[in-house]
Structures are given as C-alpha cells and as structure tokens.
Amino acid sequence: MSGETARKEPTIRRSDLRFRIGLNLRSVLGRAYPRVIGANREPSWVFFEVFLPLLGIAAYVYIYQAFYGAQVAAIQAGTCGLIPCTSPADQLAHLQAAGERLNALVATVVLGGTMVAFWLNVLWSMASQLYWEKEIGNLQIYMMAPMSRMALLAGMAIGGMFMTSVRAISTLVAGIVVFGVIFQVADPLLLLAVFFVTLVALYGMGMMFASLYLLWGREAWNLSALLEEPIFFSSGMYFPAGGLFLVPTWGPAVAIAGSIVPAMLGLDALRQLTLPGTAPLPILPPVTELELLLVLAVLFLILAKFALAHLETLAKREGKLTSRHQ
Amino acid sequence: MNTFWRTFKVAAWLGWEMDSNWTEPWLFIVYSIIKPIAATFILILMYVVFAAIGQFNAGPLFDFMYVGNALFIFVGSTLFGTFQVIQSDREWYQTIRYIYISPISFYLYVMGRATSKILVSTFAVVITLAFGAFVLNPPVQISLSLSSIPVFIAGLLLGLFCLLAIGITLGGVTFLMARHTQTLAEAVPGIFYVFCGVLFPLTVLPGWLQGIGKAIPLTYWFDLSRRLLLSPADQSVLTPLTGLGDFSDRTILAFLAISSVVFFVLSLGVFKLGEYLARKAGKIDMTTSY
Numbered sequence: 001m002s003g004e005t006a007r008k009e010p011t012i013r014r015s016d017l018r019f020r021i022g023l024n025l026r027s028v029l030g031r032a033y034p035r036v037i038g039a040n041r042e043p044s045w046v047f048f049e050v051f052l053p054l055l056g057i058a059a060y061v062y063i064y065q066a067f068y069g070a071q072v073a074a075i076q077a078g079t080c081g082l083i084p085c086t087s088p089a090d091q092l093a094h095l096q097a098a099g100e101r102l103n104a105l106v107a108t109v110v111l112g113g114t115m116v117a118f119w120l121n122v123l124w125s126m127a128s129q130l131y132w133e134k135e136i137g138n139l140q141i142y143m144m145a146p147m148s149r150m151a152l153l154a155g156m157a158i159g160g161m162f163m164t165s166v167r168a169i170s171t172l173v174a175g176i177v178v179f180g181v182i183f184q185v186a187d188p189l190l191l192l193a194v195f196f197v198t199l200v201a202l203y204g205m206g207m208m209f210a211s212l213y214l215l216w217g218r219e220a221w222n223l224s225a226l227l228e229e230p231i232f233f234s235s236g237m238y239f240p241a242g243g244l245f246l247v248p249t250w251g252p253a254v255a256i257a258g259s260i261v262p263a264m265l266g267l268d269a270l271r272q273l274t275l276p277g278t279a280p281l282p283i284l285p286p287v288t289e290l291e292l293l294l295v296l297a298v299l300f301l302i303l304a305k306f307a308l309a310h311l312e313t314l315a316k317r318e319g320k321l322t323s324r325h326q
Numbered sequence: 327m328n329t330f331w332r333t334f335k336v337a338a339w340l341g342w343e344m345d346s347n348w349t350e351p352w353l354f355i356v357y358s359i360i361k362p363i364a365a366t367f368i369l370i371l372m373y374v375v376f377a378a379i380g381q382f383n384a385g386p387l388f389d390f391m392y393v394g395n396a397l398f399i400f401v402g403s404t405l406f407g408t409f410q411v412i413q414s415d416r417e418w419y420q421t422i423r424y425i426y427i428s429p430i431s432f433y434l435y436v437m438g439r440a441t442s443k444i445l446v447s448t449f450a451v452v453i454t455l456a457f458g459a460f461v462l463n464p465p466v467q468i469s470l471s472l473s474s475i476p477v478f479i480a481g482l483l484l485g486l487f488c489l490l491a492i493g494i495t496l497g498g499v500t501f502l503m504a505r506h507t508q509t510l511a512e513a514v515p516g517i518f519y520v521f522c523g524v525l526f527p528l529t530v531l532p533g534w535l536q537g538i539g540k541a542i543p544l545t546y547w548f549d550l551s552r553r554l555l556l557s558p559a560d561q562s563v564l565t566p567l568t569g570l571g572d573f574s575d576r577t578i579l580a581f582l583a584i585s586s587v588v589f590f591v592l593s594l595g596v597f598k599l600g601e602y603l604a605r606k607a608g609k610i611d612m613t614t615s616y
Binding site: 042044045048049051052055056058059060062063064065066067069070071074081082098101105219222225226228229230232233236237238239240243244246247280281 | 348349357360361362364365367368369371372373374375376378379380381382383384387391506509512513516517519520524525526527530531
C-alpha cells in the first residue's frame with residue numbers, strides 16, 4: 001500500500017524561498033534540539049558542568065583572598081600601601097579600600113569563570129563538532145541533506161548558547177552565594193545587549209572554526225586543548241584584561257591580539273556594567289566595546305560562511321570527507 | 327619480570343607515539359609547554375593586577391603560588407594520562423580488544439601509557455620553574471640546596487607514584503563508564519587544585535575545607551616540595567600560613583610512603599573489580615557514541 005502511494009506521489013524538488021526558509025528553520029530547530037533537551041538527559045553532565053567551573057573559580061578566588069589576607073595583616077601592622085599609616089583613620093580607610101578591591105577582583109573571577117563555560121562550549125561543542133561528526137559518521141548525512149550547512153551550524157550555536165547559559169547562570173548564582181560577591185547593574189539594557197552580542201560573536205567564531213577544524217583533521221583535538229589556557233590568559237578570564245597593559249613590552253601586544261576573541265571585550269564591558277565605578281582597570285567604555293563586538297560578530301559570521309563553502313568544495317574535490325582518523 | 331618491564335616500556339613508547347604523532351616532535355614539545363606556561367601567566371597577571379591596584383607586594387605568596395602551580399602540571403598530566411587510556415583505546419581507537427587479549431598485564435600497560443605523560447610533563451615543570459627563576463623579574467626565589475636533593479627526589483618519586491596509583495584507581499572505574507570520562511579527568515584534578523594548597527596556603531580555606539585538604543596525601547607532597555625548593559626567606563613567611571608547619575620532612579615522607587602503598591593496593595583492587603564487572607557485563611570493548 002505504502003509502495004503504491006509512493007509511486008503515485010513522486011518526490012517533488014521544491015526550491016521556492018518559502019520552502020527553503022521553512023526547511024532551514026526546521027534544521028536549526030532540529031540541530032538545536034539535542035543540545036537543549038538531549039544534554040539534560042545525562043544528569044551527571046549537568047552536575048559536572050556547573051561544579052567544575054565552580055572549582056576553577058574557587059581556586060582563583062582563594063588566591064585573591066590569600067593576597068588580601070596578607071595585605072590586611074600588613075595594614076593592621078601599620079603599613080598602608082607602600083608607606084607607614086599616618087593615623088587610625090588612614091588605616092581604616094585602607095582596610096575599607098582593600099575590601100572593595102577584593103570584592104571587585106572576586107567578581108572579576110566569577111564573571112570570568114562564567115565566560116569560560118561559553119568559551120569551552122565554543123571550542124568543544126562548536127569548533128570540534130564537525131570533526132567529531134565526521135569521526136562518528138554523521139557528517140556525510142549532513143552533507144547530503146538539502147538544508148544550508150549554515151543552518152546546521154546555527155542550530156548547534158543556538159542550542160549550545162541555551163545549554164551553556166543555563167549552566168553558566170547556575171555557576172554565576174553559586175559563585176555569588178558562595179563568595180558573597182556584590183554586583184550592581186547600572187544599565188540592564190546595555191548589559192543584555194553586550195551579553196548577547198558577545199555570545200553571537202563567540203559562537204560566530206565557533207562556526208568559523210568548525211569548518212577549519214575539519215580541514216585540520218587530527219590536529220583539531222589538540223588545537224582545542226591549546227586554545228584553553230592561552231585564551232583564558234589573553235582574554236583576562238581571571239583578572240582584569242586591562243592588567244595586560246601594566247606589563248611593559250609584550251603586555252599590550254597580547255591584549256590587542258587577545259581582543260580578537262570576543263570574550264575579552266565582552267567580559268571587560270560586563271565587568272564595567274556590573275561593577276560601576278569599581279571595575280578594576282577597564283580598557284574601553286562599554287558602548288565602544290559593544291560596537292567592536294558587533295563588528296566581530298558580523299565578521300565571524302561572514303567568515304564562517306566562506307569557510308564552510310571552502311570546506312564543501314574541498315570535500316567534493318578531494319573526496320576525503322568521510323575518512324576517519326585523518 | 328622481563329615481560330612486565332617490556333610491557334611497561336612498550337606501553338610508554340606507545341603513549342608517546344599516540345600523543346605526538348599528529349605533528350613533529352619539536353612542535354609537540356612546544357605544544358606541551360604552551361598550555362602550562364599560559365596557566366602560569368594567568369597567575370602572574372593576577373599578582374601583577376593585585377600588586378598594582380592595591381600597592382602591595384606579597385612576594386613570598388607569589389613564589390608559593392608559582393611553585394605550586396608548576397608542580398601541579400604533574401597532577402593534571404598523570405591523572406588525565408591514566409583516566410583516558412581505557413576510554414581512548416575502547417571508544418576512539420577501538421583497539422582495546424586486541425591489547426586486552428594479548429598476554430600482558432593490562433594494569434602495567436595503563437601505567438606505562440600514563441608514564442609517557444609524566445615524562446612530557448617533567449619537561450614542562452622544569453621549564454616553568456626555570457622561567458620563574460631566571461626570566462621573571464623579580465625572580466621566584468628558588469634555591470634547592472645539595473643536601474635537600476635526595477629528600478626532594480624521594481618525595482617527588484613517592485608523590486608521582488601515589489598520583490599514578492590514585493589515577494589507576496579511578497581509571498579502573500572507567501571500565502564501566504560511557505565515553506565521557508573527560509568530566510572525571512577534570513573534576514578530580516580540580517578538587518586537588520582547590521583543596522591541596524596548590525595555589526594558596528591551606529589556612530586560607532574555611533576550617534572544614536582545610537580538613538579535606540589535610541586528608542589528601544598530595545597536600546603534603548606539595549608542602550614538602552615547596553619547603554625544599556623555596557628560599558629560607560620565603561619559608562619564614564610561609565611556614566606559619568601553611569598549617570602544616572608541625573610536620574617534619576621525614577614525617578611527610580613517611581605519610582607519602584604509606585599513602586603510596588595504600589593507593590597502590592587500592593588501585594589493584596579497584597582495577598581488578600572494574601575489569602571483572604566489565605567482563606561480566608560484556609563492556610570491555612563497548613562503544614558509546616553519545
């Protein structure tokens with residue numbers, strides 16, 4: 001019966017705009033689905049994805065607390081900054097200032113730890129994903145399917161953003177509760193704009209990397225591993241990125257190179273908007289950083305499209321798209 | 327005995343080949359160093375920022391953190407090296423069935439594979455310490471006296487053996503786990519990073535968390551190594567802060583020796599149990615692509 005029906009109704013290839021938009025939107029939803037729903041089916045992942053960043057945050061927070069403890073001891077012993085305290089009032093003022101600085105630095109770490117979750121998601125679940133899909137045999141199916149490959153990457157990005165946002169917010173709340181950080185949001189709309197544009201730029205970069213990683217083959221895994229600590233450093237995940245400008249010679253160069261990764265400018269703006277007046281060593285005004293992030297977002301999305309087209313051409317020409325372990 | 331040694335040696339060589347065959351050896355060495363050096367630079371910048379905005383100099387605490395972080399490279403590499411052997415052979419390369427049925431000790435095979443990671447990380451640790459002592463300005467006050475070298479080496483070997491045993495104990499569990507042991511490989515070192523006084527003195531932690539730190543043998547290894555590596559001037563500031571000043575070097579060595587034996591026996595037991603349960607459930611060569 002079904003075979004008879006199939007003979008009577010041959011497949012019609014549609015290419016009108018409405019059909020293509022619908023197809024690609026369904027693809028976006030279909031690829032986002034396993035990241036939104038499927039990821040929560042393994043409860044241990046949820047636990048580890050909230051718990052692990054918290055461990056990293058705790059380690060760095062306790063470093064600042066150790067420095068703070070030493071500074072408080074020095075102030076109580078009569079040294080205010082680099083000179084002896086002039087009066088008890090001077091001592092008290094220095095103690096209060098040290099407490100405020102500690103809050104700002106701990107907040108810096110907590111926000112940075114949250115951004116680390118997004119960066120790791122970009123590396124391991126966006127950039128490495130097509131390579132991983134090739135290894136497990138899904139890539140050829142994606143390539144044969146009629147949707148745009150950009151829709152596939154967009155689905156991955158949207159699902160990844162949602163999944164990681166849930167984890168990151170949990171980490172942020174846990175960080176606030178455990179370490180007693182005080183944030184003051186000065187401009188909620190600008191804050192939301194910076195946050196979302198940073199995510200779009202970050203995941204745009206991930207979309208671009210997804211194609212490049214596939215070309216680089218086995219180096220992909222190692223490249224992702226290599227882009228962890230060096231990017232945590234150059235983006236100032238655990239310290240104010242403006243601190244790089246305090247280091248003569250190579251510091252500013254690292255800061256400028258690091259700003260290619262949108263996490264750096266995004267974090268700096270988020271820190272300024274949640275710690276108004278007390279955010280240590282800001283780089284640029286938040287609005288300027290938002291503008292730069294917009295440029296990066298557009299740039300990475302365009303580059304992602306080109307990289308994907310290049311990959312497809314190469315795949316057809318060389319016929320190595322499904323070769324594993326290469 | 328000869329078979330054991332051959333297994334260990336070939337497994338270590340195989341580990342090196344598998345880790346490094348995606349690139350040239352020199353590039354692999356650079357790659358192995360960049361990650362820990364970048365992690366070190368994060369700490370340097372944290373200190374630079376604190377010192378600049380707080381107008382405060384905490385040199386001994388920085389030295390404490392720097393040396394602890396350098397030694398922690400061993401922890402991450404060794405634990406990751408042992409956790410991922412079973413999983414990578416089973417899920418990724420799908421060669422575990424051939425290795426498993428060959429007439430070798432699978433326990434020693436895992437140990438050999440992890441040892442190659444220790445050797446590479448030794449290089450990274452030495453470079454990180456040398457960078458701190460000779461390139462940083464002001465330098466990290468490292469001064470290992472000749473008389474301390476035997477104790478340092480004994481502590482290092484015991485600490486690494488203890489780490490290997492902890493790694494294989496947990497690695498035995500991965501016989502029964504699906505392919506995502508990455509989380510375990512990150513969680514356990516993460517716990518050690520916070521609770522073992524790696525980056526900050528144990529007394530910075532709340533009291534009940536200090537108890538956890540004191541129950542982990544690696545805490546004593548870090549403390550002993552730092553005592554021997556850092557200058558007496560640093561020691562006079564740091565010893566009251568560590569919370570472990572009452573323990574002599576010999577006591578700590580004895581702790582490490584006992585812990586190594588305990589974890590070695592535990593690793594044998596857990597590894598055999600994991601293997602037995604996996605065989606019973608037919609999971610030795612399972613693949614879990616989700």
